Amino acid sequence: MxxxxxxxxxxxxxxxxxxxxxxxxxxxxxxxxxxxxxxxFDVRLIKEKKRGRLRGTLYSSHNQEAILxxxxxxxxxxxxxxxxxxDMPAFFMKDFRFGVDNPNRLGMSIEEVCxxxxxxxGSPGRARDNWSHIGSKSKKIIHSTSMLAGTIxxxxxxxxxxxxxxxxxxxxxxxxxxxxxxxIFHEAINYAAVHKLPVITIVENNxxxxxxxxxxxxxxxxxxxxxxxxxxxxxxxxGQDVFDVYDKVMQAVEHSRAGNGPSIVECKTxxxxxxxxxxxxxxxxxxxxxxxxxxxxxxxxxxCRKRLIELGYLTGADKTSYMAEGxxxxxxxxxxxxxxxxEFMNKGIEFAMNxxxxxxxxxxxxxxxxxxxx
Amino acid sequence: MSATTVAPVAVKKNYLTALNEALAEEMARxxxxxxxxxxxGKLGGxxxxxxxxxxxxxxxxxxxxxxxxxxxxxxAVGMALNGMTVMAEMQFIDFISCGFDQIVNMMATYHYRTxxxxxxxxxxxxxxxxxxxxxxxxxxxxxxxxxxxPGLKVVCPSTPYDAKGMLKAALRDGNPVIFYEIxxxxxxxxxxxxxxxxxxxxPLGKAAIRREGKDITLVSYGQNxxxxxxxAAELENVGVSAEVIDLRSLVPLDxxxxxxxxxxxxxxIVVNEAPMTCGFAGELVxxxxxxxxxxxxxxxxxxxxxxxxxxxxxxxxxxVLPTVDxxxxxxxxxxxx
Ligand SMILES: Cc1ncc(C[n+]2csc(CCOP(=O)(O)OP(=O)(O)O)c2C)c(N)n1
Ligand SMILES: [Mg+2]
Numbered sequence: 042m043x044x045x046x047x048x049x050x051x052x053x054x055x056x057x058x059x060x061x062x063x064x065x066x067x068x069x070x071x072x073x074x075x076x077x078x079x080x081x082f083d084v085r086l087i088k089e090k091k092r093g094r095l096r097g098t099l100y101s102s103h104n105q106e107a108i109l110x111x112x113x114x115x116x117x118x119x120x121x122x123x124x125x126x127x128d129m130p131a132f133f134m135k136d137f138r139f140g141v142d143n144p145n146r147l148g149m150s151i152e153e154v155c156x157x158x159x160x161x162x163g164s165p166g167r168a169r170d171n172w173s174h175i176g177s178k179s180k181k182i183i184h185s186t187s188m189l190a191g192t193i194x195x196x197x198x199x200x201x202x203x204x205x206x207x208x209x210x211x212x213x214x215x216x217x218x219x220x221x222x223x224x225i226f227h228e229a230i231n232y233a234a235v236h237k238l239p240v241i242t243i244v245e246n247n248x249x250x251x252x253x254x255x256x257x258x259x260x261x262x263x264x265x266x267x268x269x270x271x272x273x274x275x276x277x278x279x280g281q282d283v284f285d286v287y288d289k290v291m292q293a294v295e296h297s298r299a300g301n302g303p304s305i306v307e308c309k310t311x312x313x314x315x316x317x318x319x320x321x322x323x324x325x326x327x328x329x330x331x332x333x334x335x336x337x338x339x340x341x342x343x344x345c346r347k348r349l350i351e352l353g354y355l356t357g358a359d360k361t362s363y364m365a366e367g368x369x370x371x372x373x374x375x376x377x378x379x380x381x382x383x384e385f386m387n388k389g390i391e392f393a394m395n396x397x398x399x400x401x402x403x404x405x406x407x408x409x410x411x412x413x414x415x
Numbered sequence: 416m417s418a419t420t421v422a423p424v425a426v427k428k429n430y431l432t433a434l435n436e437a438l439a440e441e442m443a444r445x446x447x448x449x450x451x452x453x454x455x456g457k458l459g460g461x462x463x464x465x466x467x468x469x470x471x472x473x474x475x476x477x478x479x480x481x482x483x484x485x486x487x488x489x490x491a492v493g494m495a496l497n498g499m500t501v502m503a504e505m506q507f508i509d510f511i512s513c514g515f516d517q518i519v520n521m522m523a524t525y526h527y528r529t530x531x532x533x534x535x536x537x538x539x540x541x542x543x544x545x546x547x548x549x550x551x552x553x554x555x556x557x558x559x560x561x562x563x564x565p566g567l568k569v570v571c572p573s574t575p576y577d578a579k580g581m582l583k584a585a586l587r588d589g590n591p592v593i594f595y596e597i598x599x600x601x602x603x604x605x606x607x608x609x610x611x612x613x614x615x616x617x618p619l620g621k622a623a624i625r626r627e628g629k630d631i632t633l634v635s636y637g638q639n640x641x642x643x644x645x646x647a648a649e650l651e652n653v654g655v656s657a658e659v660i661d662l663r664s665l666v667p668l669d670x671x672x673x674x675x676x677x678x679x680x681x682x683x684i685v686v687n688e689a690p691m692t693c694g695f696a697g698e699l700v701x702x703x704x705x706x707x708x709x710x711x712x713x714x715x716x717x718x719x720x721x722x723x724x725x726x727x728x729x730x731x732x733x734x735v736l737p738t739v740d741x742x743x744x745x746x747x748x749x750x751x752x
Contacts, residue, residue: 167530178496178533186520186528194486195521198493198501205449205475206498225516228483232490235481407527408565410534410589 060115060291061284066354071138072110072283073349074379076342078137079106079130080365081378085386086158087370090318094394095159097171100126103369104281104313107341108245109134111278111286112213112306115294118147121199121212123183123192126173127245128215129154135182147180151389161396168399183212189220193229197238197303204238211239211297213290218307219250219258221267230303234271237302241293244305245280247312251320252327265307273303280310281339284348311336313369340366427607430572430600433579434464434540438502440614441586442472445500448586451478451487452504461506462542462601484514488539492522495535500586505541508595509555514539522591523566538585542598543571544638545688545720545736549598550727556637556689556720561593562666562698570619570664571595573640575608577663580617588619597638606641620667624676628658631746632676634699635686636662639737643686646742655750665695673699674707681712682749686737691719713752718745 064072083103089095102109109131113122116135124131135148149165156163157175166175166184176184183192183199196212203210220226221244233240244264248255261267268275274296278289286308293304313336315324343366349355365377375383428436442448450465450472456479459466469477480487484505491501505511511518518539525535545554561567568590572578578596585592600606625640626647633643640661647657658676662669677683683703685696696717703715721735 165530165532166528169530170528174528176529178529183493183496184525184529184533186524188516188520191489191516191521194489194517195493195496197486198490198495199497200493201490202494202497202499206447225485225489228481228486229489232481232483232486403530407529407531409568410526410531412589 059284059288061288064287066352068114068138069349069352069354072114072287073342073345074382075110075114075134075137076106076283076345077363077365077378078382078385079109079134080342081382081386082130084370084373085390087318089390097158097160098317098319100129100172100317101314102127102130104336104340105245105247105310106130107283107286107345108215108243108280108308108310111283112243112290114138114287115291116213117210119181119208119210121181121183121196121203121210123185123196123212123214124173125185125189125192125215125217127217127247129158129173131215132157132173132175132182135180149175149177149180149182151385152392155389155393156396159393159396160398161393162399163393163396167403181210183214190216190223190226190229193240193242194225194232196240197229197233197236200239201236209239209298211241211294213241213243215243215245217250218244218246218248218255218264219253221264222258230271230273230305233303234273237300239297240303241290241297242303242305243290244307245310246307247310249312249316249328251316252323263307265305268305271303273305274301276304276306278306278308280308281341282344282348283341284345311339313337337367342366425609428575428610429602429604429607430575430578430597431462431464431602433575433610434582434596435466435468436610437579437582437586438465438468439471441583442468442476445586447498448500448502449476449478449494450502450504451480451491453480453482453487453506455479455504460504462598464596465504484510485517488514488517488537489521491537491539492517492525492535495537496525496533500536501538502586503537503539505539507549507553508541508543508557509552511539511541511557511593515560518561518567518591518593519564523564525566526590527566534589535591536586536589538582538592538594540582540585540594540596542601543595544597544599545725545732546638547599548727548729548732549725551724554725554732556595556687558593558595558665559689559694559698562695563693566591567666568592568619568664569595569666571597571637572617572663573597573600573637573661574606576610577617577623579610580615581619581663583614584616584619587616592619595637599638617663619664620669622663622669622672623661624658624672625661626657626659628656628680630656630680631682631684631750632658632660632673632680633684633686633742633746634660634662634673636665637688639686639688642737642739642742645739646746649739649743650746653747655746657746668699670702670706673703674710677703677707677710681710682752683711683715684742684745684749685715685717686719686742687717688720688736690722691717692722694719713749716745716749718742
């Protein structure tokens with residue numbers, strides 16, 4: 042991983058005491074577990090597809106899990122998120138540490154998310170659009186479209202409305218570095234900066250936008266540097282390190298909560314596979330093999346494990362149990378993951394596979410709202 | 416009221432004042448309503464539609480936005496998602512193209528793709544229409560783009576009464592509405608009228624018959640309604656009785672009023688100032704052809720703008736737009752068919 046950091050913006054923003062230093066042992070172990078959960082979700086879907094039990098394109102978040110886990114961990118239940126195609130686990134991992142079985146948890150259930158992946162009636166959007174194009178008003182997850190960076194202005198509006206109604210919520214929006222070339226990326230951040238809106242634009246810089254390398258999308262090495270042009274906070278995180286992501290995002294969150302407005306948090310990472318699984322074979326051609334090998338070396342699970350061992354939170358056999366790191370979906374097996382995580386996914390998948398598709402006539406429904414009729 | 420109070424003198428109001436009153440009254444009625452757009456606060460809008468609103472409701476509810484139609488519309492969608500009703504002004508409706516993606520992909524589809532979980536009470540409104548020498552980028556009627564995007568209501572009032580009642584209806588509708596205002600009508604003296612003092616709305620999706628007739632139906636909306644009325648007056652001089660229908664709302668469309676009229680006249684021309692190809696007139700003619708063919712004695716016809724941009728100087732502008740003369744000529748052809 043070529044985590045380029047050390048820009049002026051990033052240095053200025055470095056804090057004395059990092060929020061992650063206040064995390065308990067329990068929290069740290071929870072973060073570790075969540076990395077496995079996000080990884081297993083991805084691995085398992087790839088396996089399901091290979092077994093012919095699943096259709097549709099998969100956009101893997103493999104190797105980028107620390108960004109999701111680290112950014113979601115410190116949010117309050119009142120905060121909003123806006124995940125897109127690379128962030129599928131975020132839909133059920135929002136508010137996750139408050140307990141999987143907690144009915145008041147403000148994330149989707151794994152059953153709902155699996156119903157979405159499988160195109161079943163139980164999907165939050167009743168399978169009207171595919172993959173990550175779901176959301177939930179009550180769970181404060183903005184519904185994405187395909188249009189890259191298109192939810193940033195929506196996020197800005199959501200928090201504007203929240204502030205008008207006396208709230209203090211922030212909204213995290215997730216975006217690839219490729220989407221930063223969109224006009225709306227600028228237009229929305231400019232608007233949010235003018236109004237000091239608590240919108241945190243996370244840029245998952247995985248070095249590739251489909252088949253185009255980062256230097257053909259972004260004219261400068263660090264997207265976070267653009268923050269200067271808006272007079273907002275710009276931070277760079279090591280996207281492989283869940284603690285660093287947590288620190289930078291919490292810094293941005295605190296900045297917003299204090300009324301200082303938006304920020305850009307760029308997380309340097311690396312795309313493990315092709316753009317989607319339809320692109321895996323071709324990606325082997327347009328991406329140098331060495332680059333992939335290098336990228337694999339800093340697996341977020343390995344980086345976290347190392348830290349937990351240093352902290353003394355993993356000892357004895359725990360240090361080497363469930364070695365999921367460095368393996369792609371084909372190479373990893375259920376032995377690489379804690380059983381409760383496998384069980385969690387089993388539940389979701391079984392539910393989805395046993396669920397019906399929505400009735401055909403639903404295709405005509407909900408073009409217009411017809412008042413508060415059922 | 417005491418018996419000595421003098422009855423207020425009836426005041427005639429213009430189209431612009433009607434819109435301004437609608438916004439002011441809805442802002443008063445709904446504390447979760449907000450207006451945003453370019454120069455709408457301090458200045459009161461390029462034409463003055465939002466005059467005085469910021470002074471009354473503050474700069475958090477009447478917001479001067481950076482020049483980004485996409486941010487104006489996209490953030491309105493987010494506000495609506497989080498419980499608010501938003502009026503988003505386009506300084507000219509021509510600039511709506513810069514917010515196109517946020518309208519057609521984000522806003523229009525929201526209710527559908529969330530299977531009814533979310534609905535979006537946002538009205539995108541702005542000055543539209545030609546005949547004023549506004550040239551290519553201050554003259555457009557681009558309503559067809561949005562009629563072709565399921566999930567949007569598309570309306571266009573032609574009188575002060577409708578302007579106020581329909582804007583209020585749009586703001587209470589709960590669906591995204593693209594609201595075409597005719598800037599040439601904003602301050603037109605001839606159409607000023609008294610407005611009810613009590614609260615009222617004009618429901619979206621109901622056409623109005625502006626003139627009764629029995630030989631031919633002229634269907635239109637916006638300022639072309641007045642061209643049709645003038646044409647009808649001329650036609651009367653040559654013994655042709657024309658009925659004039661003001662659609663007011665394109666989506667939803669009041670087909671019934673149109674078909675009922677054709678049942679009477681058996682001839683119809685649809686007039687609009689948008690270009691011909693794939694314009695709304697074409698859509699209505701297609702519906703008439705499939706659903707009301709049996710009522711017709713002549714092919715349904717249309718008078719529209721030519722398939723050109725709107726040029727600047729008068730001779731060029733009028734050359735491409737529907738005019739009274741063109742409507743009369745086409746009506747005579749259809750009547751003699
Ligand atoms: C506006 C828009 N143009 C094109 C696409 C097609 N597309 C989908 S993902 C993608 C690449 C995105 O790259 P990046 O933003 O870096 O995100 P990543 O996939 O790397 O996470 C493209 C071109 C799209 N979804 N939206
Ligand atoms: Mg990318």
